[in-house]
Amino acid sequence: MSSNKDTIVEDAGSFRDPSGRVVYAEGGVWRLVDSKTLGLMRRLEASGLLRDLADEGLIVGTRIVEPSDPWHGRLLARYPGAQGVLRHDRIPFISYPYEWSPAMLAAAASATLRLQGRLLEHGLSLKDASAYNIQFQNARPVLIDIPSIAEADRLDIWPAYGQFCRMFLFPLMLYQHRKADYRGFFLTDLDGVSVETAGRMLGSLQIWRPSLWIDVSLQNLLQKQGEKAGTPVSGKPPSGSVGNPAVQQMNLNRLAGIIRRLSNEPRRRSAWSHYMATRSYDAAEGAVKAEFIGRFLKTHRPRRVLDLGCNTGEYSLMAAESGAGVVALDLDADCVDALYRKATADKRSVLPLWMRVDNPSPAIGFRNLERKSFLERVRSDGVFALALIHHLLVTSRIPLDAIAGMLCSLTVDWCVVEYVAREDPMFQRLLAWREDLYGTYSEPAFEAAFNRYFELVEKQSIIDGRRTLYLYRRKK
Known part of the structure; x- marks a missing residue:
């Protein structure tokens, strides 16, 4: 019978990603990754970017577990489909976006945009922008889903833009402009607030606010047109030409400005x-x-x-x-x-x-x-x-x-x-x-x-x- 020290406990929230299952063992947080993710992590570690992003408070502290570590062989034997092992710093308490106040959700959004900007400098990108990829470490939002960092297919377009809107931008818009409690949206849909819901609830405000027109009305229109034509918007840009990263950076800056204004706009203070x-x-x-x-x-x-x-x-x-x-x-x-x-x-x-x-x-x-x-x-x-x-x-x-x-x-x-x-x-x-x-x-x-x-x-x-x-x- 194995001791508690040898017990491996799987994280039930990571099973959807075949390239990044998380397990807990010996007081540590371990991630089983595929060969593609392992290769990219080695490049990031060799360049110093992996350490820099952690030092800047953008990602959770992460290191590659080498074959000399006994847990490397133990975990790969348990999960033969994996090709490598990462070890993360432990987050003191796991929380979720339906538990975060507006200032916290805005801070998580801003951290996601800053990280995407830093990755863009190196030809990389976040392939998704789920709020569940963020955790708070000593009141600081950090990315924990390290395998969501990938080579960028295009530098002018961020493929996770639509998900960023659903997870961060739309909930904050609804809270600020319609006093809507966004927690219920997260509890009923793990993908946040859809563009259709945001458009319906924001209503006529979309006509008078340029930020709503670009991110809500236009996105909603394009999605409806795509569905009508039988080619729904996937959020993933076509590969091919690399594109100009300055275009994407302008969009990231624009989104950061909207998040900042939504976070700072005055509301009636509660009793x-x-x-x-x-x-x-x-x-x-x-x-x-x-x-x-x-x-x-x-x-x-x-x-x-x-x-x-x-x-x-x-x-x-x-x-x-x-x-x-x-x-x-x-x-x-x-x-x-x-x-x-x-x-x-x-x-x-x-x-x-x-x-x-x-x-x-x-x-x-x-x-x-x-x-x-x-x-x-x-x-x-x-x-x-x-x-x-x-x-x-x-x-x-x-x-x-x-x-x-x-x-x-x-x-x-x-x-x-x-x-x-x-x-x-x-x-x-x-x-x-x-x-x-x-x-x-x-x-x-x-x-x-x-x-x-x-x-x-x-x-x-x-x-x-x-x-x-x-x-x-x-x-x-």
Whole structure:
């Protein structure tokens, strides 16, 4: 019987690409490649471009595994159709485009365009532009699908342009111009937003905005004409003349400008993005809360922290500053955008995700195995549930025991949770226009629910008994 050290686990999301299956073994990420991909990778490694692109933060760190490495022979024996092996740096947490806020999706789009521009300088190209080829490494978007780098058939046309539009440009256009939540499109179609859907939803805006005319109306028209003629647009340009790379670079620059404007155009800020300024306690009480969190981080040093209902990320950033890798969730896109920009500027290991705590991402794709559910992917040493419980209880109508059980399932060790009494103004605001079903809700009831799953380590009142912080340890 093999040991865990020898176990090889296949990544269910890479089976579609015969030239780049991904497996996990011995704590590493390995990719089985064909001879064509291996030959190109050797050229990129010899020229220094493979290292340069990784140093520039455009691709995940990648090296060729030589035959002298025992895993080279072991993996090729297991997968005889492969001709070579690559090893990638591990991404701390795998996330998907239906979990990214608009600023994150725009950052992934910009990174894709920058990488395509760099490849173009060397006669290379991304043969596809799927958002699933991008992952965030310490708040920085990087390409992980290295076999999508290929020799360019044409230098004047980017064959992945149509997919780039479906995966990045159209979702951002719909969000900015129509306030459409693009996450549902990604959940129902792994190829993003079709040009037909984009054209239908953008409607008359296409007449007045040149960028929409070029990328939506014209592309939609050409596709319809191709389908009518029985030759649908494939997105792959005919090979032959190499073409002028300056033409493609102009288009890449144009697309980059559109993405930049879509990301920077002002929107009405949500109420939750101002929560830290309107919360129901003053600066002194906030300092007590921060001191409690800071003491926990300094004493117990969790390596992985999950911050639920993170808002703009004050405590996520504290955890990252202490050395923890942080995944932070909030249902408000503006809050996630703000935290992402702060984490990027400060170079903090925080991955904010646009997601409801009470309805996390499901498993999707072929046989529901291709993209794992959030709960399958996440595991933390410490979970934060600060100013959250009353929202789950009142707004989502989740019982206390179920909330405590959920938090227990998300951590292997610590839980920092905030109790908010019925008398608190924020609790009363949530109760407005709702039936009061919470007559039994009290601090003793709260403690009884959590004591089923956790052992109490410390508690501290921060607002005259209306709010209390608890540090719990999961029962073994």
